Every structure is written in C-alpha cells, then in structure tokens.
Amino acid sequence: MKIDPQSPADLSAQIASAIRDAIIAGELIVDQRLPSEAEMAEHFDVSRPTVREALKRLAAQSLIRTQRGATGGAFVNRIRFEEAYSQQITTSTLLLSMNTVSFETACEARYALERACAALSAKRRTADHLATMRAEIHRQSQPGLTDEAFCASDVAFHRALVDGAGNPVMSYQLAGAVEAMQPLMNMITFTARDRARIVQMHGDIADAVERRDAAGVEAGLTALEHETQQLALNAIAARDAAKEQAAR
Amino acid sequence: MKIDPQSPADLSAQIASAIRDAIIAGELIVDQRLPSEAEMAEHFDVSRPTVREALKRLAAQSLIRTQRGATGGAFVNRIRFEEAYSQQITTSTLLLSMNTVSFETACEARYALERACAALSAKRRTADHLATMRAEIHRQSQPGLTDEAFCASDVAFHRALVDGAGNPVMSYQLAGAVEAMQPLMNMITFTARDRARIVQMHGDIADAVERRDAAGVEAGLTALEHETQQLALNAIAARDAAKEQAAR
DNA sequence: GCGTTTTTAATGTCAGACATTTAAAAACGT
DNA sequence: ACGTTTTTAAATGTCTGACATTAAAAACGC
Numbered sequence: 046m047k048i049d050p051q052s053p054a055d056l057s058a059q060i061a062s063a064i065r066d067a068i069i070a071g072e073l074i075v076d077q078r079l080p081s082e083a084e085m086a087e088h089f090d091v092s093r094p095t096v097r098e099a100l101k102r103l104a105a106q107s108l109i110r111t112q113r114g115a116t117g118g119a120f121v122n123r124i125r126f127e128e129a130y131s132q133q134i135t136t137s138t139l140l141l142s143m144n145t146v147s148f149e150t151a152c153e154a155r156y157a158l159e160r161a162c163a164a165l166s167a168k169r170r171t172a173d174h175l176a177t178m179r180a181e182i183h184r185q186s187q188p189g190l191t192d193e194a195f196c197a198s199d200v201a202f203h204r205a206l207v208d209g210a211g212n213p214v215m216s217y218q219l220a221g222a223v224e225a226m227q228p229l230m231n232m233i234t235f236t237a238r239d240r241a242r243i244v245q246m247h248g249d250i251a252d253a254v255e256r257r258d259a260a261g262v263e264a265g266l267t268a269l270e271h272e273t274q275q276l277a278l279n280a281i282a283a284r285d286a287a288k289e290q291a292a293r
Numbered sequence: 294m295k296i297d298p299q300s301p302a303d304l305s306a307q308i309a310s311a312i313r314d315a316i317i318a319g320e321l322i323v324d325q326r327l328p329s330e331a332e333m334a335e336h337f338d339v340s341r342p343t344v345r346e347a348l349k350r351l352a353a354q355s356l357i358r359t360q361r362g363a364t365g366g367a368f369v370n371r372i373r374f375e376e377a378y379s380q381q382i383t384t385s386t387l388l389l390s391m392n393t394v395s396f397e398t399a400c401e402a403r404y405a406l407e408r409a410c411a412a413l414s415a416k417r418r419t420a421d422h423l424a425t426m427r428a429e430i431h432r433q434s435q436p437g438l439t440d441e442a443f444c445a446s447d448v449a450f451h452r453a454l455v456d457g458a459g460n461p462v463m464s465y466q467l468a469g470a471v472e473a474m475q476p477l478m479n480m481i482t483f484t485a486r487d488r489a490r491i492v493q494m495h496g497d498i499a500d501a502v503e504r505r506d507a508a509g510v511e512a513g514l515t516a517l518e519h520e521t522q523q524l525a526l527n528a529i530a531a532r533d534a535a536k537e538q539a540a541r
Numbered sequence: 542g543c544g545t546t547t548t549t550a551a552t553g554t555c556a557g558a559c560a561t562t563t564a565a566a567a568a569c570g571t
Numbered sequence: 572a573c574g575t576t577t578t579t580a581a582a583t584g585t586c587t588g589a590c591a592t593t594a595a596a597a598a599c600g601c
Contacts, residue, residue: 057553068387071390092555101349103353105349106353111583113583114582116565117562117563117581117582117583129388132380139316143371153462154460157412157458212401212402214388214399221466329551339585340585341586343584346584362593362594
C-alpha cells in the first residue's frame with residue numbers, strides 16, 4: 046500500500062482509499078486488526094492526525110470500528126444490514142431532497158421495486174408479516190392520527206410487505222426507496238377520505254397477501270401508486286394555488 | 294447544535310452527527326458554507342483536530358466538500374447520483390461478501406428488482422440503450438474474452454437495460470444490486486457453451502426490448518435468472534468436488 | 542483601467558504532549 | 572498454589588501550537 050505525497054488530493058483521503066481498496070479486495074479480512082495509528086503514520090510517512098482523519102473516514106462508512114485500550118486498535122468491520130440500511134436511507138433521502146427528483150419519478154421507482162417483491166412476499170410471508178400489516182392498517186384507521194404518524198405507519202406496512210419476501214438483500218435495497226420517500230410524503234395533507242381510501246387499499250393488499258395471490262398484490266400496489274400520485278398532484282396544485290394567493 | 298462532553302461516544306462522532314442531522318433536516322442548505330474549523334472548535338468547545346475528524350467523516354459520505362484558500366471552507370454538498378452509485382456499490386459489495394449471503398439470495402434479489410424495470414424499459418428505452426445492449430452482446434460473443442471481461446460486459450448490458458427505464462432513482466438502486474454481484478459472478482467459469490446460451494438469452498431480451506414487449510423482457514430475465522442459478526450450482530459443486538479431491 | 546504583486550483567511554499537515562481506556566502482567570495476601 | 576488486587580503498558584482520544592499551502596481579494600504600479 047503506497048500513497049503519492051505529490052498528489053493534489055488530501056493525504057488522508059489517499060490513505061483512506063488505499064485501506065478501503067485493500068478491504069474490498071479481501072487483503073484485509075473481517076475482524077483483522079489494522080496496524081496502530083503510530084505504525085501507519087510511519088509506514089505512510091505522515092503524522093498521526095493525518096492517519097486518524099483517514100480512519101475516521103472509513104469509520105463513517107462502517108468499514109472499520111475502533112476500540113480503545115491495550116488490545117485496542119482499528120478492526121475491519123463486518124458490516125451489518127442494519128448499519129447499511131441507515132446509511133442507505135440517509136443517502137437516498139438526501140438524493141431525493143437535493144436532486145430535484147420529481148415526486149413522480151421517486152414514486153414510480155418505489156412502487157416498481159415494491160412490485161418486484163410482491164410475488165415472493167405472497168409466497169413466503171409468515172403469519173408474523175401478515176399480523177404486522179394488519180396491525181398497521183388498524184393504526185392507520187384510528188382517528189386523530191397526525192399526518193406524520195400516518196406516514197410512519199404506512200412505511201411500517203410496506204416494510205412488512207417487503208420483509209415478507211424473506212430476502213435480506215431486497216429488504217436492504219427497498220429500505221432506501223421506501224423510507225427516503227417519507228419526507229416527500231409528509232408534504233401531503235391526508236384528508237379523512239384520503240385515509241379511508243388508502244386503508245381500504247392496504248386492506249386489499251393484505252387480503253391478497255393472505256391468500257398468497259401474487260397478481261392481486263401487484264394490482265393492489267399499482268392502484269395504490271395511482272392513488273399516491275393523484276394525492277401528490279393535488280397537494281402540489283394546492284400549494285401552488287396558495288402561493289399565487291399570497292403573491293396578490 | 295449541542296454535544297455532550299460526558300457521553301462515552303467520540304466527540305468527533307457526536308459533532309458529525311449533529312451536523313449531519315442539521316443537513317438532513319434542511320437547516321443547512323446546499324452550497325451553504327459551514328463555519329470555519331476554528332469557529333466550530335470554539336462553538337463545540339473542542340480542539341480543531343477533533344472538528345476536522347468530524348468533517349472528514351461527513352466528507353466520506355459526500356455530505357460536505359471542502360475548499361482551500363481565502364474563501365474556502367466546508368460546504369454542504371449537492372450529492373450527485375454518480376457519487377451515490379459508487380458508495381452504494383462499495384457497501385453492497387461488502388455486504389454480499391461479508392454477510393454470508395448465498396449466491397441464490399443475491400441472484401434472486403437482483404433479477405426480481407431488474408424485472409421491476411422491464412416494463413418501463415420496454416416503454417421508454419431509446420435507440421441508444423438498445424444500441425448499447427447490442428454492442429455488449431456482440432462483445433460477449435467474441436472468442437478469447439476473459440471471464441472477467443465477459444462479466445463486465447454482462448454488467449454493462451444489464452445497466453443499459455435498467456437505464457432504459459429512464460428513472461434515475463431506479464438506476465441508482467439497481468446499480469448496487471447488479472454491480473455488487475460481479476465478484477460473485479467472477480467465481481464462475483463460463484464454458485463456450487455457457488456463453489453461447491447467455492448470449493442467446495441476451496439477444497432474446499434485446500429483441501423484446503426492441504419490440505417494446507414488456508412481458509417478453511420479463512420472461513427473458515426469468516430464463517436468465519434460472520440459467521445463472523444453474524451455473525452457480527455447477528460452479529459450487531465443482532469447487533466442492535475439487536476440495537474433496539484435495540483432502541484425500 | 543488593466544495586469545501584477547501582496548495580503549489574508551482558510552484548510553492541510555506536522556510535532557509533541559497529555560488523558561483515558563482497557564487488558565494483560567505483576568505483585569500480593571491468604 | 573490459587574485468587575485477588577495493583578500495576579503497567581499499549582492503544583486510542585484529545586489538546587496546543589505551529590507551519591505549509593492554497594486561492595481569492597485587496598493593494599499597487601503602470
């Protein structure tokens with residue numbers, strides 16, 4: 046592992062890259078201890094703070110973990126799905142909020158991917174998944190629920206559907222798509238009638254999942270996608286109207 | 294923004310979290326300049342190196358970028374899809390290689406998600422996407438191609454298919470699923486007959502995409518999934534047989 | 542008014558020190 | 572000899588202060 050002191054790039058970034066590449070290439074295996082900061086500083090011919098900055102970069106990506114004490118140091122981290130989830134959600138959320146991705150595009154992607162889980166979820170869902178879906182539907186029909194709580198329950202419902210597929214890789218991929226939409230969904234004001242329609246659709250989907258009817262789940266998701274797109278259009282129209290009113 | 298000096302967590306991690314939360318909450322908007330390192334050090338009552346470690350963590354996630362010089366500093370970064378791609382690929386690759394996810398599970402997820410793009414891609418693909426797919430098919434049929442090059446071309450083919458859907462969010466989500474599989478695919482040795490079959494299937498998919506036949510694309514992907522699963526089973530069997538041979 | 546030079550404010554890097562944590566080694570008492 | 576306590580050592584975490592480098596703005600000269 047070598048770095049180029051003449052490169053315009055930060056030394057800490059170069060060191061981080063070198064270590065990252067070694068981990069990805071499998072030269073450093075899980076739970077293996079990296080050399081101490083002092084040793085690395087000597088190896089790369091930089092100071093300890095520079096090495097530390099590099100290590101912090103890797104820690105931010107959950108590639109390593111550090112431990113203090115006599116037998117401490119930096120260790121290659123076995124990245125878990127849960128850690129990866131939260132990173133993916135952070136990134137996806139920012140992508141959606143910063144990149145002027147239209148609600149329409151995000152919504153289309155979300156439901157298309159979710160439909161990809163439909164067949165597997167219909168086949169493999171356990172009683173637990175179904176119970177979670179029913180419980181969230183029940184929560185959504187409670188009056189007096191805030192819009193945020195309604196959206197959160199919506200996310201929980203969809204996660205149960207996705208998890209029902211019994212494929213952790215799909216759950217990981219979908220977590221970003223579903224949860225990142227939440228801030229966008231929160232801009233929508235749900236009337237009582239909107240909620241009733243959504244609860245009805247969720248019920249239809251749960252029914253289809255219960256009788257292991259893949260086509261029914263897909264159809265239900267498609268209907269829900271149209272409903273969501275329509276609500277978003279109304280919300281945007283209402284917002285624009287309010288803006289115009291304010292401009293007078 | 295406050296931190297707790299008594300907390301067992303690293304100060305730099307706490308500071309990074311505080312800034313990250315502010316960015317996600319929209320309190321800091323894109324291209325806004327953060328206070329200088331010295332100012333932040335004073336604000337949080339820590340030293341400059343500690344602040345720097347926090348900033349490096351955020352830089353590793355592409356949440357901020359730094360600029361040197363008189364008008365320099367740390368700025369909230371508009372995260373681009375390309376940066377997010379590479380991060381997602383890194384994370385996905387490590388997840389697959391470290392978490393004892395079976396080839397079967399990863400492959401199932403990949404093709405399920407890819408089928409989610411089929412209908413959209415059949416509808417929206419441009420001549421460019423189709424040309425890329427044809428070009429990659431042609432490359433794959435060249436004799437003397439290494440297995441790595443064959444896999445790389447395979448990835449390029451599938452990316453063209455996914456990009457054909459014209460939905461950047463889906464392209465982003467799928468990049469991880471497709472590219473992260475490459476190291477796993479590279480463990481397979483493709484015989485000439487295997488390659489011929491795959492090229493044939495790619496041709497079928499491209500044909501379906503050309504005539505905008507969504508069901509045809511889905512069927513082609515399903516066939517390809519079965520073929521891939523079968524090849525992997527053979528590869529694993531061959532490996533295990535070799536192991537047993539060596540054990541004697 | 543334009544090109545050049547100087548200033549300045551910021552990040553990037555270094556050196557050395559001390560604080561804190563943790564586990565292992567050593568010392569100790571029974 | 573064994574179990575407990577104390578000491579020690581090695582590592583990360585943090586601080587201070589300094590200097591190097593960069594790039595834009597200000598000052599200057601023509």
